[in-house]
Amino acid sequence: MVKHGISVVQWGPELELGIPEIDEQHRRLVEMLNEFYRELEEGHKHEAARRFFEELEQYVNEHFTYEEAFMRKIGFPELERHRKTHELFKKLVKEELKRYESGDEKALREAVALALSWLYTHITRTDRKYAEYLKEKGLL
Numbered sequence: 001m002v003k004h005g006i007s008v009v010q011w012g013p014e015l016e017l018g019i020p021e022i023d024e025q026h027r028r029l030v031e032m033l034n035e036f037y038r039e040l041e042e043g044h045k046h047e048a049a050r051r052f053f054e055e056l057e058q059y060v061n062e063h064f065t066y067e068e069a070f071m072r073k074i075g076f077p078e079l080e081r082h083r084k085t086h087e088l089f090k091k092l093v094k095e096e097l098k099r100y101e102s103g104d105e106k107a108l109r110e111a112v113a114l115a116l117s118w119l120y121t122h123i124t125r126t127d128r129k130y131a132e133y134l135k136e137k138g139l140l
């Protein structure tokens, strides 16, 4: 249920990894989703969609690059597997954008669902693994 002024997506401890730069970037995704819902609620569907896709594409490029460099820096052994999930997500976002641009309205809902499931599966499980690795090493 979308209510005015209320965040649809809430930041919570399950999303927090304890790595400040990365937590901040993950919070940005939560904000992007909330901004999208806000704009949608104001009735600006096309603007909301355009901005959402634009920002999401830029976000994944920048954030994934940062995260992969971070994992490389800490010597995280599962980097390659993790990187592949990033590549897949980027590809899916691009495909949804293309579908939306060619007039498929469903692609917008699917892209939002994709971003939400990313938050609650990738960040809470996959990203948590490198945070746990850091903890094991006594670095976090």
Ligand SMILES: [Fe+2]
Pocket: 067, 082, 086, 122, 126, 127
């Ligand atoms: Fe990741």
